[in-house]
Amino acid sequence: MSAQPLDDLSRLCIHTVTTRPWSIEEAAANYAAAGLGGITVWRDSFDGHGPAEAGRIIRAEGLDVVSLVRGGFFTAVDAGARRQAIDENKRIIDEAAELGAPLVVLVTGADPEQSLAASRDQIDHALEAILPHAEAAGVALGIEPLHPVYADSRSAVNTLAHANDIAEAFDSRALGVVVDVYHLWWDPALEREIARCGAGGHLLAFHVCDWKSPTEHILLDRGLMGEGCIPRRQIRGWVEDTGFDGYVEVEIFSERYWSQDQHDFLQQIQDAYLTHV
Amino acid sequence: MSAQPLDDLSRLCIHTVTTRPWSIEEAAANYAAAGLGGITVWRDSFDGHGPAEAGRIIRAEGLDVVSLVRGGFFTAVDAGARRQAIDENKRIIDEAAELGAPLVVLVTGADPEQSLAASRDQIDHALEAILPHAEAAGVALGIEPLHPVYADSRSAVNTLAHANDIAEAFDSRALGVVVDVYHLWWDPALEREIARCGAGGHLLAFHVCDWKSPTEHILLDRGLMGEGCIPRRQIRGWVEDTGFDGYVEVEIFSERYWSQDQHDFLQQIQDAYLTHV
Numbered sequence: 001m002s003a004q005p006l007d008d009l010s011r012l013c014i015h016t017v018t019t020r021p022w023s024i025e026e027a028a029a030n031y032a033a034a035g036l037g038g039i040t041v042w043r044d045s046f047d048g049h050g051p052a053e054a055g056r057i058i059r060a061e062g063l064d065v066v067s068l069v070r071g072g073f074f075t076a077v078d079a080g081a082r083r084q085a086i087d088e089n090k091r092i093i094d095e096a097a098e099l100g101a102p103l104v105v106l107v108t109g110a111d112p113e114q115s116l117a118a119s120r121d122q123i124d125h126a127l128e129a130i131l132p133h134a135e136a137a138g139v140a141l142g143i144e145p146l147h148p149v150y151a152d153s154r155s156a157v158n159t160l161a162h163a164n165d166i167a168e169a170f171d172s173r174a175l176g177v178v179v180d181v182y183h184l185w186w187d188p189a190l191e192r193e194i195a196r197c198g199a200g201g202h203l204l205a206f207h208v209c210d211w212k213s214p215t216e217h218i219l220l221d222r223g224l225m226g227e228g229c230i231p232r233r234q235i236r237g238w239v240e241d242t243g244f245d246g247y248v249e250v251e252i253f254s255e256r257y258w259s260q261d262q263h264d265f266l267q268q269i270q271d272a273y274l275t276h277v
Numbered sequence: 278m279s280a281q282p283l284d285d286l287s288r289l290c291i292h293t294v295t296t297r298p299w300s301i302e303e304a305a306a307n308y309a310a311a312g313l314g315g316i317t318v319w320r321d322s323f324d325g326h327g328p329a330e331a332g333r334i335i336r337a338e339g340l341d342v343v344s345l346v347r348g349g350f351f352t353a354v355d356a357g358a359r360r361q362a363i364d365e366n367k368r369i370i371d372e373a374a375e376l377g378a379p380l381v382v383l384v385t386g387a388d389p390e391q392s393l394a395a396s397r398d399q400i401d402h403a404l405e406a407i408l409p410h411a412e413a414a415g416v417a418l419g420i421e422p423l424h425p426v427y428a429d430s431r432s433a434v435n436t437l438a439h440a441n442d443i444a445e446a447f448d449s450r451a452l453g454v455v456v457d458v459y460h461l462w463w464d465p466a467l468e469r470e471i472a473r474c475g476a477g478g479h480l481l482a483f484h485v486c487d488w489k490s491p492t493e494h495i496l497l498d499r500g501l502m503g504e505g506c507i508p509r510r511q512i513r514g515w516v517e518d519t520g521f522d523g524y525v526e527v528e529i530f531s532e533r534y535w536s537q538d539q540h541d542f543l544q545q546i547q548d549a550y551l552t553h554v
Contacts, residue, residue, distance in 0.1 A: 188397070213389035
């Protein structure tokens with residue numbers, strides 16, 4: 001059953017990277033003024049602020065902190081680099097706790113100098129190493145499977161089935177999965193794997209944008225919802241059929257939108273959210 | 278068990294698009310002089326020649342015609358365009374018969390103006406429409422699943438599992454699957470799906486190149502074997518474990534290599550084939 005259009009902005013959350021030209025204060029103030037419910041913070045948005053201060057700025061505007069982005073990048077040929085990544089991820093978990101974010105989004109990493117099988121083993125080992133830290137901090141970790149076009153250097157986890165496998169193997173309330181339509185829309189198993197993810201209690205977050213055809217740049221040309229070919233509403237329906245009623249998070253990396261007036265862009269996001277999600 | 282290095286060029290086949298600056302006469306003569314066993318012909322290589330004449334040119338050099346590339350592109354919002362695609366594919370099958378190619382490689386198509394589900398239905402219907410023509414002509418059709426990065430506009434079949442599903446549903450000796458490492462290397466189910474493809478008698482062709490990290494252009498920056506992160510030899514081992522002993526086909530689209538001296542490039546291909554496949 002296809003979802004009904006969203007009729008207010010209470011479940012709309014925007015990632016600070018989406019409006020990158022804005023400081024954390026500007027983003028929080030402008031999102032709140034527009035009537036959004038939540039904000040997801042990218043670590044490079046902290047600027048000079050500590051995470052605790054960033055959290056106070058955001059809550060003073062009446063916004064929910066939905067998640068901290070991003071941890072992960074666990075893979076490397078060099079064992080020392082892998083140990084550093086584990087330490088860094090423990091710090092990110094601590095930052096999330098200080099910020100007041102219930103979730104850290106993980107981009108698991110991949111290293112073209114080694115096999116995907118090796119990277120996948122390293123991801124499992126790193127999760128095992130940091131999960132107790134997350135449980136103790138009361139912060140959940142969300143594995144975000146990335147599109148296979150990023151399998152060389154960004155993520156060795158490229159399908160929702162694989163992310164579900166990992167989440168089920170660990171069986172921890174502090175480990176789940178992030179569903180991003182940009183990465184997963186092409187997968188013929190998507191409906192089934194979303195249902196599986198929800199049934200296992202692992203569906204922690206839902207990200208939207210669009211896939212432009214053609215896409216001019218594989219990292220920095222994501223589309224606003226409605227500009228591309230992703231069946232956004234159908235996928236939202238599958239997500240909500242699992243009982244998910246959390247935020248719909250807009251995460252767009254786009255040189256084109258970053259170069260525009262960000263107030264205009266924020267209005268476009270709201271319109272696109274109500275019309276095309 | 279990982280495959281052993283290849284120790285001669287008898288199973289090496291090159292796609293004419295790989296050495297695009299060469300005419301069909303030049304490609305055939307130069308591939309044969311290098312000691313290759315086969316050639317796969319791209320339709321735009323026919324130039325002024327008819328397919329029968331192209332076949333004679335190739336056989337006069339002692340090369341096998343491995344396949345004709347490419348048919349497909351079955352999907353469109355417009356029903357008239359879909360009927361035209363079916364007619365065009367019947368002509369391509371006839372061309373393959375005249376050329377003496379036992380196989381037509383199919384890129385199934387996708388249309389960003391409609392859902393992937395609609396495109397996938399149209400692909401099934403088109404295959405049903407052309408398969409009797411292929412059977413009568415004694416030409417096989419090979420579905421080539423394309424990387425998910427092409428799901429918007431080139432192929433709604435993006436995993437080997439999906440291609441296997443289609444091949445098994447039709448259950449015809451004239452319909453099978455083409456395995457290309459560029460499109461499939463990231464898939465955690467690849468070993469299993471290659472075994473399934475082979476066991477079903479559907480593994481008709483095997484294409485190699487490499488995935489550069491970073492990739493500068495998603496269409497025209499494929500790497501020579503050894504330049505990237507694809508486990509080429511491991512995948513060849515999985516293919517050969519099914520009993521496949523056909524050609525290893527080099528298919529590289531690269532503005533960089535096309536701008537080089539093609540004799541030098543042909544030598545590089547031979548070296549890479551013996552060292553990195």
